[in-house]
Amino acid sequence: MTTSPALRTCGGRSGHKESAGISVVSQRLPSHTSTTLRQRRLRRRRRRRRQKRGCRGGAREKLIQAPHRAPLPSLLLANVRSLAHKMNELRLWDTTSNKITETNIMFFTETWLRDGVPDCAVGLQGRHCIRSDRTADCSKSRGGGLCICINRSCCTDNLTIAKHCSANIEFLMVKNRPFYLPREFNSIITIAAYIPPDANAKLAMTELHAAISNQQTQHPETAFIIAGDFNHSNLKTVLAKFYQHVSCPKRGDKTHVYTIIKEAYKALPLPELDQSDHISRFLLPKYHPLMMQVKPSVKSVKVWPEGADFKLQHRLHTNWSDFAVTDTVDPHTDIDSYTSSVLDYIKNNINDIATIKRITIFPNQKP
Template sequence: MRPHYLPREFTHVIVIAAYIPPSANAEEACNVISSTVSRLQTQHPNALLLISGDFNHASLSKTLPTFKQYVICTTRDNKTLDLLYANTKNAYSSSPLPPLGRSDHNLVHLQPVYQPLVYRQPVPTRTMKRWSEESEEAQKDCLDTTAWDVFTDSHGEDINSLTDCITDYINFCEEHVVPTRTVRCFPNNKPWITPDIKALLKDKKRSIRSGNREELKIVQRELRFLVVKE
């Protein structure tokens, strides 16, 4: 599932619908679900994975200990048979609703309470060099006009001292000719997030708010192409 809005730390959503009959072997059923979940997590390590359904007498607490179960209200009489597991913490709060039609199971209202990663962690900053053709030419000119004999004459045969001195000098030239900028590194950004992808994400949000489905399709297509390319 790829909803219009999803916290950036999740690539997409995978939902598993499960039904374990009362006569089924609970351990065997849980092992089948566990193996399926393991395969999906290997294929999609950054996806939000949800497991929902009627589990009757079965529980995934032993086979999938890293998953959180969110249904805490009773769903049939005084029993909790319908469960929802997720591979992230603090995702939902549950409350009971009346049964649908003549069903003997209550509905469950799951209210999202998940706080995106970008709001839970501070945003660090780091300094980056902005290399360009002009800065490269300036660096070349700086090195071409350097009297390298001064370094070799002052350090003689001490190769380690000479290497350190020349390295410091090159870094000194770089600091003066290459401009720097300070950027914020958001914790929910993947390493492949680029300014072009960020611009398309903003276009996607704008097209969703305006309800322009044709524009949304075009932006989605461009976004998928850039993500695969990166």
């Protein structure tokens, strides 16, 4: 019995013929079209691989991942010119910007606060604010004033060391013990300073130099951070070992940040706070701890095993007069030869009993 050609296309072999037909059609495509498709597939693979490879690094990314575990605290410096009138915008920054919310320490100069303004009026949620208002010791009754706001997630141990207000300079010193701090520092002293435009720069630097030198003598292992509006003054004229980190100056703007660590911060400009005539600055910590800068060294030391004291006592229980007899020349004993022979005998016994152990010494390890 013969089958028709129509019935031959039915059954399980029809799909095979259809797939074969599709492959034939694909083979009939122009060569440049297939090459273009192949290039697109390779390009997609490369893009996917490039996006997934590695991880983002840098000081900014590390600060985002762990904002309160940086080697040095992140800073915000602003000349506010009346802090009470800028609180609405400052609170808006604090609630909408993650960079401002996670900032560890804020410095405000020219707060223009008086005793009649309570702390709750200029306080920020989750921060400990320390203020130093202008007093009658200054020749002026208006203007001036300093404030330091410290994030409680970073530090809760804060101690006000000094408050100074004169006709030439105002400064506020606060000692901080953050939760996380490199081993080479035992604390941080933050200093907010303001020098009026008509002040005597030489006298102002003399007063600030005396206060900082006194604290450096009392706290030699402390990191100093000095921030404020210096106007026509420069701290490096009296403290040459300090470094200035604000590299984005504005015309007529002399807000500076000084530390004793080279390349400790990177300054980033921020908008003016409301109607202030000074731009704000965010300082990103770039300091690498000493443990990451220097490689650890390996040292060999002698270790006394268990029961070494009894072994050493047994070996040293000897007749020491035998050494004197061997070192006697005529009727006299050579004291130098006698001493060296005794010491060599003791040293050899110690080397036989003690074991050598290799230990790793890190650069930030305390003695």
